[in-house]
Every structure is written in C-alpha cells, then in structure tokens.
Amino acid sequence: MLDIRRIRNDLDAVKAALARRGEDTSELDRAFELEARQRRLVLERDQLRNRVRTLSKQVGGLHREGKGEEAAAVQDDSRRLGAEEARLAEEAGTLGAELRDLLLRIPNLPHPDAPDGEDDTDNPVIKVVGFDPDGYGAHQRVPHWEVGEELGILDNARAVKISGSMFTMPRKGGATLARALCQLALDRNADAFEEVRPPSLVLTETLAATGQLPKFADDAYAVERDDLWCVPTAEVPLTSLARDEVVDEVDLPMRLMAYTPCYRREAGSAGRDTRGMLRAHEFDKVEIFAYAAPSSAPKLLEEMLGRAEATIVELDLAYRVVEICTGDLGQSHHRSFDVEVYAPGCDQWLEVSSVSWFADYQARRANIRYRPTAGKGTELVHTLNGSALAVPRVWAAIVEAYRQPDGSVRVPLALLPYFRGATEIR
RNA sequence: GGAGAGGUGCCGGAGUCUGGUUGAUCGGGCUUCCCUGCUAAGGAAGUGACGGGGUAACCCGUCCGUGGGUUCAAAUCCCACCCUCUCCGCCA
Numbered sequence: 350m351l352d353i354r355r356i357r358n359d360l361d362a363v364k365a366a367l368a369r370r371g372e373d374t375s376e377l378d379r380a381f382e383l384e385a386r387q388r389r390l391v392l393e394r395d396q397l398r399n400r401v402r403t404l405s406k407q408v409g410g411l412h413r414e415g416k417g418e419e420a421a422a423v424q425d426d427s428r429r430l431g432a433e434e435a436r437l438a439e440e441a442g443t444l445g446a447e448l449r450d451l452l453l454r455i456p457n458l459p460h461p462d463a464p465d466g467e468d469d470t471d472n473p474v475i476k477v478v479g480f481d482p483d484g485y486g487a488h489q490r491v492p493h494w495e496v497g498e499e500l501g502i503l504d505n506a507r508a509v510k511i512s513g514s515m516f517t518m519p520r521k522g523g524a525t526l527a528r529a530l531c532q533l534a535l536d537r538n539a540d541a542f543e544e545v546r547p548p549s550l551v552l553t554e555t556l557a558a559t560g561q562l563p564k565f566a567d568d569a570y571a572v573e574r575d576d577l578w579c580v581p582t583a584e585v586p587l588t589s590l591a592r593d594e595v596v597d598e599v600d601l602p603m604r605l606m607a608y609t610p611c612y613r614r615e616a617g618s619a620g621r622d623t624r625g626m627l628r629a630h631e632f633d634k635v636e637i638f639a640y641a642a643p644s645s646a647p648k649l650l651e652e653m654l655g656r657a658e659a660t661i662v663e664l665d666l667a668y669r670v671v672e673i674c675t676g677d678l679g680q681s682h683h684r685s686f687d688v689e690v691y692a693p694g695c696d697q698w699l700e701v702s703s704v705s706w707f708a709d710y711q712a713r714r715a716n717i718r719y720r721p722t723a724g725k726g727t728e729l730v731h732t733l734n735g736s737a738l739a740v741p742r743v744w745a746a747i748v749e750a751y752r753q754p755d756g757s758v759r760v761p762l763a764l765l766p767y768f769r770g771a772t773e774i775r
Numbered sequence: 776g777g778a779g780a781g782g783u784g785c786c787g788g789a790g791u792c793u794g795g796u797u798g799a800u801c802g803g804g805c806u807u808c809c810c811u812g813c814u815a816a817g818g819a820a821g822u823g824a825c826g827g828g829g830u831a832a833c834c835c836g837u838c839c840g841u842g843g844g845u846u847c848a849a850a851u852c853c854c855a856c857c858c859u860c861u862c863c864g865c866c867a
Contacts, residue, residue, distance in 0.1 A: 392827065395836040402796095402836095405848035409795035420847085427847040595824085718824090727824075 350452045350714050353384055366458040369465055369675040376455055383448045390441040397434040401427050453557065454564050457710040459675045460684035466674025473672050475686070478658075480667035485693040486754065492694040493748040494625030497523060499756060502748075502774060503626065515615060517629045517741065522758070522774030526747065527633060527740050529767035531608050534635035534738035537660055542606035542637050547586035549609045550577040555589040558715035560681035567616045570630075579612035583636035584734045591640060591730075592715040598722045601730065602641040602649055606737060608633065626741035627699065633740040639733045642719065643709070646731040650684065650706045653735040657688050657702040660738055663763045666746050667691040669698060683708040690742065694749030699742040704735030748774075 356363050360381055364374040404427040411420035464473050497503025502523025508516040519527045535544060556562045556578045561569055570579040580586060587605050596603065611634050622628035637656060641649050654670070661668045673685040688702040709729035712718070718727040751759045757775035760768050 388827070391836080395827070398837090399835060401847075405846095406796060408847050412795080424847040431847070716825095 350710060351455055351458065352709075352713065353380070353448075353452065356381055357384060363458065367456070369459050369463075370456060370678060371467060371676045372456060376451060380448060380451050380455065383444060383451065387441055387444040387448060390437055390444065394434055394437040394441055397430055397437065401430050401434060404430070450563065453562075453714070456680045457560075457678075457683050457707065459678055459682075460706070460708075463678065463684050464672055464674045465676075467676040468674075469677045471674040472677055472687070473674070475670040475672055477669040478662070478667065479665070480669065480691055485750075488752050488754045488756070489693045489750055490696070491749065491752060492625065493692070493745040496694065496748050496752055496756075496758065497625065500758065500775060502526070502758075505625070512630075515623065515628065515630045517626055517632070519626075519744070522760075522768075522771065523744070523748075525768060525771075526744055526760075526764070526774065529764045530738055530740050530743055531633055531635055532767050533663075533763055534660055535606065535608060537663070538606050538635075538637055538656060538737050542604040545587065545590070545605050545607045547580075547583060547590070547607050547609060549580045549586070549612075550575075551580055551586055551589070552577065555592070556580075556585060558592055559585050559588045559711055560679075560714070561585070564680065568614055570612045570614055580609055581613050582611050582634060582736075583607040583609040584638060587636065587638040587734070588711055588715060588732055591717045593717075595718045595720055595727050596640065596730070598642055598719050601719055602639045602645055604637070604639045606635060606637045608635045610634075611739075625695070626745045627695075629741060635737040637735055637737045640712075640717065640719075640730045641733060642721075643728075643731050646706055646708070646733060649733050650686075650704065653733060654686050654688070654704045657704055657735050657737060661688060661690055661701070661743075664743065664747065664761050666743070666750060668701075673703075679705070681705075681707050681710050683710065690746040692742070692746040692749050694752070695745070699746060701739050701742045701746075702736040705733065707732045707734075 351363065356377060360377065364377050367374050367377065404423050408420050408423050408427070411417075411423065464471070466472065494503065494505070497505075497519075500522070502519060502521050504518045504520050505516070508518035511518070550572060553562060553576060556569060561581065569581055572578065586609070587607055590605065591603070611632050613630060615628060615630060618628060626632075637653055639649050639653070658668065658670065668688055668690045671687050671689065673679075673682065673687060678685060682705045685703060685705040687700050688704070689698040690701050691697075692699050708731055711732045712729040717730050717732075719730050720727050747761060748758055751761060753759055753773075757773045760772050760774065765772065
C-alpha cells in the first residue's frame, strides 16, 4: 500500500506515477479527501479524550478527599464529553477503515525506469540467449503433451479424473523430472539463501500482506470452513515471515528460499493453455526472496534475476528476458523482469520466472521494519522476490528441446544427479 | 476435541482478588558518562512503537494476546475469540 503521507504531501506526483500504469487516479483524490477528514476527527477526538482523562483523575482525587458531591458534578461533565468522544471515535473509525480498504486496492507506483506501455505486448525484450530458430530438428518440434502421452510421463486424463480440469500428473521419468527441477533450484541457491519450508495454507491477513487480497480473492483457493487460503506462491508465506517485526539492519538483506506447491484458480483464463503443462491449478515452484534495506534493493533485484537466468543456462535452454512495462506490472510490483524459455515443440516463449522489487509497498501492508544502524527509529524494509524455477513450463521446454530422434528424452546434465543413474526418459 | 494453567515493555517477572497521575514496581540486558584500571567490580543517567499537532523545545492520543462491553475512569471487572504450556483423547 502507498504511503498516505506521500499522497497527502505530494498528490500530483503520486497521481502522475500511477497514471503511467493506465490506472484511474480518482481513487487517490478520494483517499486524500478521506484522510483529511479522518485526521480532523482524530484530532478532535484526542482533545476530548484528553479532557475526559483529566476529569476522571479529578474524580478520583475528590473521592479520596471525601468530596462526593463535587465528584458527582465532575462525573456528569465527563460523561457528557465521553458520549461526544465516543461518537467522534466511531466516525473516525469508520473513515479509517474505509481509507484502509481503499489504500489496499490502489496499486504500487512503478519505478521511474520501468518502461511505459499498455500491456504485455509492450514489454521490451532485454536480451535473447542461446536462441537459434533454425537450430531445432523435426524430433524437437513435437509439443510436450504429445511427448508426454507417448512416453507415459504425463497423465493429465487421470489428473482430471482425480481433481477436475486443469490439473496435471507427471509420472515415471516425468515425475522425477519435476522433482529434480525443484531440487536443482534449491541446490543452486543454497549458497546465499536460507531454505524454508513454509505452510502452504495461510490466514487472510497473510494473503492480504502480499497484495492478493482484497482485490484478487477470485484468483485464490479458499478453505472457507477454517478461514485459510491456499498459497498461490511461496512469496506469500515468506513475505509474512517477518510480519509485524522489526529487524536489525545488520541482518539485512535477509535472504530466504522455499519450495511450495502453488495453487491458482485461474479465474478468467479458463480454456486458455489447457493442454499439457502450460497452465494448471496446482504446480511446483521454488521461490527466492529477500528483505532488504532500500539502498541495496536494486543490486539484489539484479542478482536475483541473474540467478533465475543461471539455472536456465545450466539447463541449456534458449531464453529471453523481458522487462515488464508500466501497464503490465502486477498490483504490488515496483519493477519486474520475466524470464521466458523457448519451447520448440509448441513454438512458444514460456514465462518461467518473474523477478520483482516491491519497494516498501508490501512492507507497509505487512508492517515489516528495520532499525537502521545509524540514526534513530525504524524504517520500512523493501521486499523482493523471484521464481528460482517454476516447474511446469521448464518441464515442457525440456521435454521438447531434449527429445531425441528415437522419441526418448535425454536427461539434462545438470539433472543427472537426481535421476538414479538414468540418462534418458523413455 | 476435552480438562487445567497462562499470555504484561528487548528479556525475566510484579501489579489483576480490593478499578483511580501505572507506559506501567523490581531485576537483567543495552547506550552514555564517572571511578578504578584492564578485558572484573562499583556509581549515575538514559533506554519502545505508532498516529497527530508544532519552525522548534515540546505537547496530545493509542498500545499490558485480539475484539467487544461495563464505568466519570480498565493492565485491573464482564463476554467472545486467538495463541502458548501441561494432562487426556485422536493421529501421519
């Protein structure tokens, strides 16, 4: 959520920044006006409350001195003021709640360097690595859902029987491949990131801290009976790990990584990418994450993007990096980059990683601060995260790119340690 | 799920029965200073967060698990909920 004081003091600049996202800025006017009213009420309420407290202390004193009648008179005054104070407090509370709800729905401001644009077609391609459109043989031009069926390593028909449409079920070497990819991503980032295995069912406030709620409730699975939500990404529990805490600056950046299953209802994308592994309600992902002091955030963003790329390089897949333009930026994102691998069989660039910097947007929602080594008080941390590796699409790209003329799939070198001696999936 | 105990500041731990200058006794920790002099002991002062007002010094308000209620006044009384610990039950 945005800093209300910034809206108060620099409304035009905030509006200009938000407008770059193609966002309606009238919400900001409403927030500005709401907050001004709320602040006036709180001030009045505080003054009344102070009066009531003062009078109450007098009552105590008078009773001790045995002046019952005088005490009763003061009590009457205080009671009248108290009633007025309660009325103001209620009004201020209502306005405060309204303001907070409004602020929770206003997206983050884009980074000044984020490219302008309306939608994903405006995302500039930053670089392309290892891609030769003519370098693929006919045996690699088979979509992974066909390869999967042929080799018996992807049994989506049964997944649908078990759980309904848009669920997947890798089997045999395909299942090993999925697990190996998670393992690889964790192993390659263990040098700098603490491994965490967080819960994948979380409270409403946990989902709200990252920005999924209240605006995107339809995208998440809810376990209503127990007021829990299935996490759409490990970003969600990791962001709340330090919620309502104050960390020392010397402990920053705090780097965490986690494997979790990810659950997405994909409301609005029904019927899209329904084949194979491209889009599913449940998939596996390894996420890398950091809490950082603001000054070190840009460097970390770069590093995390580099790490996402490095794993793809090690898997020897062609990929490209795109920067997300202002119109395509996610609600909480300040600046973002996607890594897309090329899948020769379905002839598509598949988004396999998204690395983002949130500035203090999530930290303000989640109340995560740090104590600067120099100076007094506390500051909000910055949060960053990125997919170290999202399994399904990398799985698809490997199955297609590593397919051999005889129809088997060679195991990538980097994954051999996880394949129990097998060098091929057949 | 059942029974019992408990949740207070950076930590430990009073205060709750008997509501009243209690942001909260005391101890520890931490910071600064003094003494001593060398990695010990002693003395003094300071030590939270958040919001608001003020050029500033500073002032006001909120916070004793959370949310309600009673009252002139709540850490203290009442209700609901959450969490922790112990025992029982169930269980991968």
